[in-house]
Structures are given as structure tokens and as C-alpha cells.
Amino acid sequence: MSQEVRTEADSADNTQETESVEAKQESELNAAEDTVVGPDQDDETDAAAIVEEALESAGAAESESVTASDEEEVVEETEADIIAKLEEQLAEAVTEKNTAIEKLQYEAAEFQNIRKRQEQRLADAISRANSNLIMRLLPVLDDLELAFANVPESLRSDEEQNEETAWLSGFEQIQKKLLNLLQEEGVTPIDASGEFDPNLHEAVLSEPSDEVESGHVISVLRTGYVLNGQVLRPSMVRVAS
Numbered sequence: 202m203s204q205e206v207r208t209e210a211d212s213a214d215n216t217q218e219t220e221s222v223e224a225k226q227e228s229e230l231n232a233a234e235d236t237v238v239g240p241d242q243d244d245e246t247d248a249a250a251i252v253e254e255a256l257e258s259a260g261a262a263e264s265e266s267v268t269a270s271d272e273e274e275v276v277e278e279t280e281a282d283i284i285a286k287l288e289e290q291l292a293e294a295v296t297e298k299n300t301a302i303e304k305l306q307y308e309a310a311e312f313q314n315i316r317k318r319q320e321q322r323l324a325d326a327i328s329r330a331n332s333n334l335i336m337r338l339l340p341v342l343d344d345l346e347l348a349f350a351n352v353p354e355s356l357r358s359d360e361e362q363n364e365e366t367a368w369l370s371g372f373e374q375i376q377k378k379l380l381n382l383l384q385e386e387g388v389t390p391i392d393a394s395g396e397f398d399p400n401l402h403e404a405v406l407s408e409p410s411d412e413v414e415s416g417h418v419i420s421v422l423r424t425g426y427v428l429n430g431q432v433l434r435p436s437m438v439r440v441a442s
Contacts, residue, residue: 332428343423349372349376393424403436410442419439422436
């Protein structure tokens with residue numbers, strides 16, 4: 202009985218020793234595996250980290266290159282836009298200048314035309330006023346001319362000898378002064394001798410004449426006058442038929 206109990210005790214001790222040895226061997230095996238496997242895993246981790254870092258650096262460099270290229274394009278586009286805007290502004294300024302010059306030239310020409318029209322209107326007004334005044338003076342000349350045409354020959358012959366006929370010479374001087382004054386204003390008598398001119402003559406009578414050729418003026422009944430080339434009134438004449 203006692204021997205059986207001892208045998209069971211020894212068997213239990215052997216079992217514990219066996220388990221202890223197996224546990225120790227397993228621990229040593231794990232340590233060995235850790236020793237063998239551990240450096241390789243660290244190398245792989247470091248290589249992966251290096252590769253990842255290299256890729257990140259390459260991506261950053263590529264991104265920086267793209268950004269720099271984009272910035273250069275933006276700068277170039279900006280300069281081109283500035284030049285285009287300046288050229289457009291210059292073209293607009295040239296157009297405005299040409300428009301202003303054309304407008305100034307037009308206004309200057311218009312001003313000259315207005316000034317010429319005003320001067321012409323003034324000259325026409327003065328001419329009309331002179332014409333009206335001269336037309337009112339012509340009957341006075343007609344009366345003087347008619348009066349001198351009907352002076353008796355006795356008065357003319359005794360004019361230098363008789364002081365009583367001195368008034369005749371005085372009226373003749375008045376007539377000459379009036380004619381000179383009108384001539385200074387551009388008034389001249391119409392020459393009614395020669396062929397009849399409907400632009401200058403007004404035929405009052407038409408009669409046959411042995412001394413004057415047909416279609417020519419026989420005599421003047423009333424003197425006509427011209428003002429600066431324009432007929433104030435035609436001469437009233439007798440025409441040979």
C-alpha cells in the first residue's frame with residue numbers, strides 16, 4: 202500500500218518535470234523565432250517607409266513643378282492681357298482724337314461758312330439799302346438832266362457874260378457832284394448808243410429812221426444806271442425799226 206502511494210507520487214513529479222521542460226523549450230523556441238524574424242520585419246518596415254517617403258517627395262516635387270508652370274502661364278497670360286488692354290486703350294484714344302479733330306475741322310468750316318453767309322447777308326443788306334437810296338436819287342438826276350436839256354440857247358450863250366445866269370453853272374456843278382458821288386458807290390450810267398440790248402435798254406418807241414440802222418438806238422428818253430454790274434434800271438430809248 203505504501204509502495205503504491207510512493208509510485209504515484211514519483212509519477213506526478215515526473216509529469217511536472219516533463220511539463221516544465223516542454224514549457225522551457227517552447228519559450229526558447231519563441232525567443233529564437235523572435236530573434237530570427239524580428240530584424241527582417243524591421244528592414245521591411247524601414248524600406249516601406251523609405252519608399253513611401255520617396256514617393257511623397259516625388260509627388261511634392263511634381264506638384265511644385267506643376268504649380269511653377271501654372272504660375273508662369275498665369276504671368277504670361279497676365280502680361281498678354283495687359284498689352285492687349287493697352288493696345289485697345291491706345292486704339293480708342295486714337296479714334297477719339299481723330300473724331301475730335303474731324304469735329305473741330307467741321308465746326309471750323311461751319312464757322313467759316315456762317316461768317317461768309319453773314320458777311321454776304323450784310324453786303325446784300327447794304328447793297329439793298331444803297332440801291333433803295335440810289336433809286337430815290339435817280340429821279341433827281343432825271344429832273345436835272347431834263348432841266349439842262351431844255352435850257353434856252355440864249356442863256357447858254359450869255360452864261361459867261363451875264364452874272365444873272367450864274368445859277369445855271371451852279372446847278373451843273375451840283376449835278377456833277379451827285380454823279381461823282383454815285384460813281385464812288387459803284388453807280389454808272391448805261392451807254393445807250395449802238396445796237397439795242399434788251400438787258401440794258403427798254404424800248405419805248407420803235408420808228409423808222411434814215412440816219413440810224415434798224416435795231417439800233419435812235420435816242421435816249423431816260424438814262425439807265427448800273428450798280429456794281431447789276432442793272433438798277435434800264436435806259437428808256439427810241440429804236441429804229
